[in-house]
Amino acid sequence: MCSLSFYFLFLFSTLFFVLGIYYLLFDYSLFIEWEVFSLNGSMVVMTFIFDWMSLIFMSFVMYISSLVIYYSNDYMHNESNINRFVMIVLMFIFSMVLLIISPNLISILLGWDGLGLVSYCLVIYYQNVKSYNAGMLTALSNRVGDVFILISIAWMLNFGSWNYIYYYDFISDSFEMKVISMLIMFAAMTKSAQIPFSSWLPAAMAAPTPVSALVHSSTLVTAGVYLLIRFSPMLFIYDLGWFLLLIGCMTMFMAGLGANFEFDLKSIIALSTLSQLGLMMSILSMGYSNLAFFHLLTHALFKALLFMCAGSMIHNLNDSQDIRFMGSISSFMPLTSVCFNVSSLSLCGMPFLAGFYSKDLILEIVCLDWTNVLIFFLYFFSTGLTASYSFRLFYYSMSGDMNYYSVYSFDDKCYFISFGMIGLLIVAVFGGSFLSWLIFPIPYLIVLPWYLSFLTLFIIILGSYFGYVISDFNYCYNLFSLNFLSFVIFFGSMWFMPFLSTNYVSYLPLSLGYYTSKSFDSGWGELFGGQGLYSFFLYMIDYVQSLYDSNFSVYLLTFIFWMLILLIFFLIY
The missing domain is CATH 1.20.5 (Single alpha-helices involved in coiled-coils or other helix-helix interfaces)
Incomplete structure (x- = not known):
C-alpha cells in the first residue's frame, strides 16, 4: 500500500504543480460551489477555491507526503500493521487538502478538526504513557482553536453566508467582522503554536519520525499561517498586525533560545520549526502575505528533509535520540550527513540554498520597513540563534568521536530512506530560486547600505561561533557556574511554558474537583443525597x-x- 500511495500522491502533486504555475502565470482562479442538498429554500453548498496559492501548496503537501510514505517502508518496517499507519497518514493529508481549498468557514472547520483528531491518533501511535500525555496536550491545545473557529461560524451568521472571501470589500466598518478576525487570529495562533500555546509542538514529537517530517513541514503547524494568509486583508483593515508581530517575534526568540539548550534531536528540530513559524507570522503581520507564503513553501522543503535525516540517524542508532550519544556520523552515513548539512545550512539562510531566498528577503524587508529597535533586534538575534543551534547540532552529531556503543555498526544502506532523502535534497537546493522566479516575476529591488546588506551573513557567522562556544558545556559552566545553570533551566524549558500550560492550568480545577468530591459526594452529599435517602x-x-x-x-x-x-x-x- 505504501508504494501505491506514493505513486498516486506523486502523480497528483505533479498535476497540481503544473496547474498552479498555469494559474499563476495567467492570474486565473476557479471558484466551485456544489449544492449538496436544498431544503425549504435553504441550500447547503460545498465551496472550493482553486487559485495558484492553493494549487501550489497542495502540490507541495502531496510531494512531501508521497516521499514520507515511501520513506516509511524502511522506517516502519517492524510495524505489524503498516496499512493502518498509511491510512491514518492519508486521512491527515486529506484533512489538510480540504483546509487548503476551502474559502468557507464550515469546510475549513472540517479540515481543521480533521487535522486535530488525526494528529491525536498519530501522536499516541506508539501507545505508551509519554505518547498519551503528549497526545492529550496536543489535542486540548488545538481544541481551543476549534472553539474559536466555531464561535466565528456563529458570528458569521450575521452575513448570511460563511464564504469569507465575499466580504473583503464590505467589512471596513463591521464590528462583527472585527470580532471574527480576532477569533481567527487566535485560532491560527493555537494551530501554529505561537506563545502562549507553544508547549504542544515539542510534545508532538512522540509521533513516529515520518509523521513529524510531515507535520512540521507542510501540514498541521502551517495550517494557522495559511489561514491567516487567506484572512490577511482583514488583519490590516482592523489593525491587528502589531499584536501578531510581537507574538511572532517573541515565539521566534523563545524557540531559538530553547533549542540551544536541548539535547533531544527531534526536539531541537521541533523548536526550529517553532522559530520559523514565528518568522512567518511576524512577516505576515507586517503586510507581506506573499513573502510569508514563499517562506512557508521553502521551509516545508528543507524541514521535511531535516526530519528525514534525523529519522535515518535515529533508525540506525536503535531509536536513540540523544545527540550526546552521537558523533562522527559522517564517517558511517555520508549520504545522510550531506542531506542533513544541506538542510541545516538552508535553515540558517546560507546563500543560494532554498531557505536563503525567502529568509534573506524577509530580513532585508525588515531592514527597509518601519520597525522599532525591539523588533529589529528580535529578528536578527533569532536568526543568529538559528545558526547557533544548527552548528551545535552539527558539532555534536558529525564531528568528534563516536559516543555510541564501541562495537555498534551502522550505514546508509536503507533504500527507501535514501530515496526519500534524495527526492527532497534536490528541491531543498533548487526549490527556493525556482519559487522566487515564479512568485516574484518582477524581483524586489531592495537598496540598503552595505553594513545592513552584509548584516545577515555576519549574524549567521557570529551565531555559528556562538553555537560552537555553548557546545563546550564545561567551559560555560566554569565561566558562569550557578547563574548559568539557572539561565539554562529557564530558557531550556521554553520559559516554563510546558509547566504553565499543563500543571498550572490543571492544578486548580483538579484540586477544586477533589475538595468538591470530598465535601459533597463523600460528605454532606452522602448524608442528604443517595445514602441519606436510602437509609430513610x-x-x-x-x-x-x-x-x-x-x-x-x-x-x-x-x-x-x-x-x-x-x-x-x-x-x-
Missing part, C-alpha cells in the same frame, strides 16, 4: 413492614378507634 427509605419500609406484621392488633385498634368516633357523634347529635 429503609426505615420507612421497616416501619410499614412492622405494621403489616402486627396487622390483627392494628385492625382491632382501628375498629375500637372508629367505634369511639361513632359513639362521640351519636352523643353529640
Whole structure:
C-alpha cells in the first residue's frame, strides 16, 4: 500500500504543480460551489477555491507526503500493521487538502478538526504513557482553536453566508467582522503554536519520525499561517498586525533560545520549526502575505528533509535520540550527513540554498520597513540563534568521536530512506530560486547600505561561533557556574511554558474537583443525597413492614378507634 500511495500522491502533486504555475502565470482562479442538498429554500453548498496559492501548496503537501510514505517502508518496517499507519497518514493529508481549498468557514472547520483528531491518533501511535500525555496536550491545545473557529461560524451568521472571501470589500466598518478576525487570529495562533500555546509542538514529537517530517513541514503547524494568509486583508483593515508581530517575534526568540539548550534531536528540530513559524507570522503581520507564503513553501522543503535525516540517524542508532550519544556520523552515513548539512545550512539562510531566498528577503524587508529597535533586534538575534543551534547540532552529531556503543555498526544502506532523502535534497537546493522566479516575476529591488546588506551573513557567522562556544558545556559552566545553570533551566524549558500550560492550568480545577468530591459526594452529599435517602427509605419500609406484621392488633385498634368516633357523634347529635 505504501508504494501505491506514493505513486498516486506523486502523480497528483505533479498535476497540481503544473496547474498552479498555469494559474499563476495567467492570474486565473476557479471558484466551485456544489449544492449538496436544498431544503425549504435553504441550500447547503460545498465551496472550493482553486487559485495558484492553493494549487501550489497542495502540490507541495502531496510531494512531501508521497516521499514520507515511501520513506516509511524502511522506517516502519517492524510495524505489524503498516496499512493502518498509511491510512491514518492519508486521512491527515486529506484533512489538510480540504483546509487548503476551502474559502468557507464550515469546510475549513472540517479540515481543521480533521487535522486535530488525526494528529491525536498519530501522536499516541506508539501507545505508551509519554505518547498519551503528549497526545492529550496536543489535542486540548488545538481544541481551543476549534472553539474559536466555531464561535466565528456563529458570528458569521450575521452575513448570511460563511464564504469569507465575499466580504473583503464590505467589512471596513463591521464590528462583527472585527470580532471574527480576532477569533481567527487566535485560532491560527493555537494551530501554529505561537506563545502562549507553544508547549504542544515539542510534545508532538512522540509521533513516529515520518509523521513529524510531515507535520512540521507542510501540514498541521502551517495550517494557522495559511489561514491567516487567506484572512490577511482583514488583519490590516482592523489593525491587528502589531499584536501578531510581537507574538511572532517573541515565539521566534523563545524557540531559538530553547533549542540551544536541548539535547533531544527531534526536539531541537521541533523548536526550529517553532522559530520559523514565528518568522512567518511576524512577516505576515507586517503586510507581506506573499513573502510569508514563499517562506512557508521553502521551509516545508528543507524541514521535511531535516526530519528525514534525523529519522535515518535515529533508525540506525536503535531509536536513540540523544545527540550526546552521537558523533562522527559522517564517517558511517555520508549520504545522510550531506542531506542533513544541506538542510541545516538552508535553515540558517546560507546563500543560494532554498531557505536563503525567502529568509534573506524577509530580513532585508525588515531592514527597509518601519520597525522599532525591539523588533529589529528580535529578528536578527533569532536568526543568529538559528545558526547557533544548527552548528551545535552539527558539532555534536558529525564531528568528534563516536559516543555510541564501541562495537555498534551502522550505514546508509536503507533504500527507501535514501530515496526519500534524495527526492527532497534536490528541491531543498533548487526549490527556493525556482519559487522566487515564479512568485516574484518582477524581483524586489531592495537598496540598503552595505553594513545592513552584509548584516545577515555576519549574524549567521557570529551565531555559528556562538553555537560552537555553548557546545563546550564545561567551559560555560566554569565561566558562569550557578547563574548559568539557572539561565539554562529557564530558557531550556521554553520559559516554563510546558509547566504553565499543563500543571498550572490543571492544578486548580483538579484540586477544586477533589475538595468538591470530598465535601459533597463523600460528605454532606452522602448524608442528604443517595445514602441519606436510602437509609430513610429503609426505615420507612421497616416501619410499614412492622405494621403489616402486627396487622390483627392494628385492625382491632382501628375498629375500637372508629367505634369511639361513632359513639362521640351519636352523643353529640
